Amino acid sequence: MIFLNAEVISGLGEDTFWTWFKREFPNSAFAIPQVMYPNDVVLRYSTLGPLNVFPSKSIALLWELIPEMKVVFSSNEWDEKIKKINSTAKYSTYRVVATPLAKKYYEQFGSVDVIPIGVDTDLFSPSGEKKSLRNKYNLPLDKKIGIWGGTTHPMKGFERLKKYAQENSDIYWIIVWKQDSEASFLNGASNFVKVSQQQLAELMNAADFYLSCGMLQPFYMIEWEAMA
Template sequence: MQNDSGILVVNWQLEKGGCEVIFEEIARVLNAKLLGFDEALNALGVQMERRYYRYAILDRCLIFRDFIKQYEKLYDPKLIITNDDCSAFFSELRTPYIVVLQNPYAHLKNLPEFTTLYKYEFVDVYTLLQKLACWNAKMVLPCSKFMQEYGEKFLSLRNMTLLEPGVDMKLFRPMDKDYLREKYGIPEEYEKVGLWVGSFHPISGYHFVPKFVHKYKDIYWILVFKHSIEGKVRAKNVRILTCVKHEKMPEIYNLADFLLNLSFVESFGIKLVEAMACNVPVLTRKVGFLLEYPAEKGAMIISENDLDAIDRFYERKDEFESRKAVEKRFNIERFRRSWKNLIKKIF
């Protein structure tokens, strides 16, 4: 369990894509120990029968704290790098910690789709935990300008250091679509392929996806979910993929003509950069890094009810140069250098 760097990287889940990929890369670059919630839970010998009730996050934060207290006795780490909602009670630890700010919980109050499922106090609790985590941290690193403004407005934070994620441009690259479509068995009668990546969470805007699928029956739709789903798909032009390993995602992106993203909020939008790195244009709401970064050659801004957007996309499909829009600013090498330089300054 010990590591050479003396750094512990803490996040809820491992190997799930999205923000999990960011923490895995941080651990890899810094030669750090990567800790997920299940490992902490099992090490303490604790059973949580209700892991997902409304305020389970309080128990989960306490379990992380209790495990790391034991870890400190054994290994005496020099630094902890953690997600912003894992570390609400880390002020009780001896080890200084850095928070990566990437969960815009306070914005959820503005989403009617979300508040029909959860009451406002749920959001308030999560935001309060973020404040506790960030106010006691050695440093707070927002993952985008959007999250930096979020920290200032909702968490009363100042003196944050912006550190944007990066994508491995060697892994996420353009590939032969014809070869991949044959490999994955895309029916030959479909010349057009659309892709959506997300979950059933209301923030993802999934409930608008069936409208697009229903209208564009000439498009073969690939829907990728982070979690497992049981049952068969009734529509013949839809395929569902679940729990796809991150290293396989470049092939999945390259199957498609475009990535459809209907998320109401993105702290950064790593999947948008991954798709664009594969030279796959993105049809998306204006979220995440796109709020302040011009990427007209890589993305087409739409709304969740703009059902004609796909027709407009195919009219100008050849105009997009998606990879060029992101390959310099969001390259993984830049991300790695930033983290190495940051750790040198701290130590």
């Protein structure tokens, strides 16, 4: 049995690693095992802490960028969560990160494998329908358009977006927000909240470029999608 231990399976109803895995491996289960047998394995999201079932074969999914956030922002704000993440890494059989840039934070606990998070390149691909998509979303046809997506969390670099927009007033913006409560609207922009992956792909195709403002070294998911 493969047990799936996610913190959030799909926050906006989007297709995630978790929904993909359950679809590809239908006999897996979103459950925390009480007893484990030799052929069982747990895919454990790092912020949940170590699995207290022994003996167990577990894979720590070390996808959070919190250890780097601590360094970049010189803050102790995330120390308790980092302790939990490190415990998951220490007491898991295997450790997996999504980028080689994150390996250094976990190598003290054992070997670390890099498995990049996948992008649906059938969905996120050039469509060649810029004009029709601009009409669909009521976007200007005669302006250069940039797109940015994220939250107001410091690591996403929204302040960098605002500065760039002020310095380049000729550019119109598509801003995609994750939650209504996080949205900070920008003048000279069309703001979208809780869009589907299909809509996100269309909005990217309506734009001329994506602005990467992240404060951390690894790209975020939306940047991989934009590059696709």
